[in-house]
Amino acid sequence: FIQMLRSTKKRDVLQLLRRAPEGMLPFVVEAAVAAQSVASLAALSDFLDFDKEPTSLLEKFLYAAAFSPQPSGELLQLVLDKLDGKQLAPEVQETGIVAMGSLVGKLCKQKLCGLQQEVERGVETILRGLRGAKEESEVVIYLLALGNAVLPETIPTLLDHAEEGPAAITTAAISALQRFPARHISRKVKRAMRRIFHEKRKSYEKTCRLAAAEILLDNEPLPMDIINILLAANELESEMATLLLLKVQNSLR
Secondary structure (H helix, E strand, O other): OHHHHHOOOHHHHHHHHHHOOOOOHHHHHHHHHHHOOHHHHHHHHHHOOOOOOOHHHHHHHHHHHHOOOOOOHHHHHHHHHHHOOOOOOHHHHHHHHHHHHHHHHHHHHOOOOOOOHHHHHHHHHHHHHHHHOOOHHHHHHHHHHHHHHOOHHHHHHHHHHHHHOOHHHHHHHHHHHHOOOHHHOOHHHHHHHHHHHOOOOOOOOHHHHHHHHHHHHHOOOOHHHHHHHHHHHOOOOHHHHHHHHHHHHHHHO
16 A cells, blocks of 8 residues: 555545545555655645644654654655644644654664754754743653654753753653763763762652663773662662662673
């Protein structure tokens, strides 16, 4: 079906979307996203009205875009255009932001960062949204998007939120940092993780401290880091201490 759509004209894809039975429509939308032809994306652009379509169908479209294994710049452009400046249901807005991060990350893996305006627009949209977010839940969603994007230039932003934010924001920021390959876990990142684990600036929830310790242990740990983590484990509750000990043993192996 996807192969058929790739060789179908826009008007025919659009007609298929408009005539599909309600139960089949999500499948057709997913297939049109997967086809990623100029015609299928143009048809989706005309068909999907984010002001009118049911939330479930819009989320289906955004999930299909986010999970696309090799997305195109045109697919990201479509998502950006559909989200831009609209008052959407919270769940659609959140899914769209996370999908945007996923698309940016996959396009950058294809070495398209800096080569396509859509990627730059996507990054700027996420960062602008993060700067303007007022609710804690909003900040978390934008941090999840940055975690999906895995862009080295956003590491300073993630570190700021990891150290200064409340528990949910700290957790989201550290989780985003965990997705970066070892070459991007610099001394600066490790210093911040030490401060979080050893609670040098303020108290952190145990999940945040565990995640910070994991970053230290998973990325070429220094002997002193291992020693300090083991010493700190003596003062922790047994469950957390056991998890840390297992993590250290795995690193040593």
